[in-house]
Amino acid sequence: MLVATLLPVTRGIESPAIWVAAAFAVVTAVAFLASRRGSLDRQLAAVVAGASSIAVVLLSGYALNQGIPVSIEVPGVRSSFSLVFAAFVTGGLAVSVAVADYFGIGLAGLKERTQRTTILSALGFGGLLAPQVGALVIALPVMAAVGELSRIQSVVVSQLGMALGTGVLVWWYLSVTGRDLSYIDLRRPTGRDLLLIAGGIFVIFGTLGAISLLFQATGVESSDHGTTQQAAENPEILLVLVPASILVIGPFEELLYRNIVQKSLYESFSRVGAILIGGVIFAIIHTQAYWTAGPGKVVASLAVIFGLALVLGTLYERTENLLVPALVHGVYNAVLFANLYFSYSV
Template identity: 65%
Template structure:
């Protein structure tokens, strides 16, 4: 959120209405955790998530009725909401779903997953409470996040459409394409699709071309690039060790699954990581989406929100796995995205995160080639 609320946001109404919204969301989260407990679920992780939800409800109510100092209450609500997210995510990863059938529909939903989602939303509301925003200001930020999330998912769609447009003439000439050729075409499609969408967004928003932060790297940028790579791999190692210690299972990326069957595709992906994946993903998700968020959120808030969008967009790369494994993998993506977003925020130079992202992926692809090639 913005570092300071605007004058028309910092009103008594703003200080009470938004905590009220948080209290309602926290109550929904509590209900999602309490129902399976009431039905006999004795998982201590779910009990812990329910306890955190209770704290969040009380914190929001304390702020709503001025029993607790607003910022202190907001921090308590934030910590509790994050606790619910972590514990419910862990429960899902361990196979706890607590599914219920939706009346009138032939489908069921996981109450643990529902609590995970509402707790994530509650964490956002707790930050709005911390800065004393009004419902109008909260709505403005929510709409901005939703709009840029659509842009993020649009990047995937644009890449797929561009790939199909490139592939169609090729299929006319030849009856079939090897996996190597398909991956090559998909990378070209990614560049055209994501690059085209980024340019279209800049044109629609009437920004000039200086909006794209392409600069010759300085010595400071080089230091950020080298340091960023070390931090990125350090973060990956720390997350992997945490998962191993706690017994969390993550999902394999779709590329890993393809590489096991056709390792030759990595000969395309290794250079593409530096020339296409890093530059064009960073152009869209950092230079366009994160930078656009600067106008509504603080710069650090934009890093976090942009990383949430970046993580959710990657769901399709893991969706063959179970929901708990997908959540764990997206958690890893979120952590790595925070690093990339911070690098971009500190340098304001697209070249730096593009290089860090590209080289990072290239090293991972090279490692896969040594394993399966």
């Protein structure tokens, strides 16, 4: 992290964000070193290092968004990589180390948590592939019967494929881990659940509005979801995606990323830690969907997804009822798609 922030400074990059990020990187390193030498309380040093590392993540992410990647060539390879992106990633890792240091988690604990996070991240990425396989399984016999699919028919098939593929993936994970369908937290909503659904919808749109205002104030730009570009050419697909959001997208994404990924993380992390790690996984798997612009704009879009994931994760943790985040997620997507449809129709 030090190298990734200080090298741009030595190269004369005139960006206040990078300069300040470099200063926070130095603070992080000094805090860790002081803790190791016994000249600073371990937990206090972890708090300082963690806060400074978060600052590096935010500042390097902002620099990326403003088009300051500071790329360098890799010796012996015809390729280059961004120092600022390296600072962004290593800053996130430094935050994790600081948290582990604060709670006194040793190497064995780090290894166990890393293994579980890796496995569940792989499962999360499986959530990208499984719907495509499911859609193919459905599309082949349908195309054999009716011929080439129209655009709307393709969207319907893709949504059915998402339900089939995600459902099979979840069933497979439950089977190999020795669990059954009782692991799925689905029950009739109580009055409290209904209030949290209503409040969750309000909070998730409030979170989106707050992030949007922050982006406008700081000049941060985000990328569009791939569906937005498709809808610009074929607005009628949104008429399928509005109900599909409530019936398929919300329920099945929440089934996988909250009921399976987040709940499994409870076994190694605190509830708060599981929500945060689950939110990171959920955001990262959306990279492909938002890869419609440069890396800096994609990072901003994923930050929005992460914020929304924290709301959904908290709702699931508070209620332990899959129906609550599923409905909030579904209504959120449905409203966005409906708004897009009216915008393009006008």
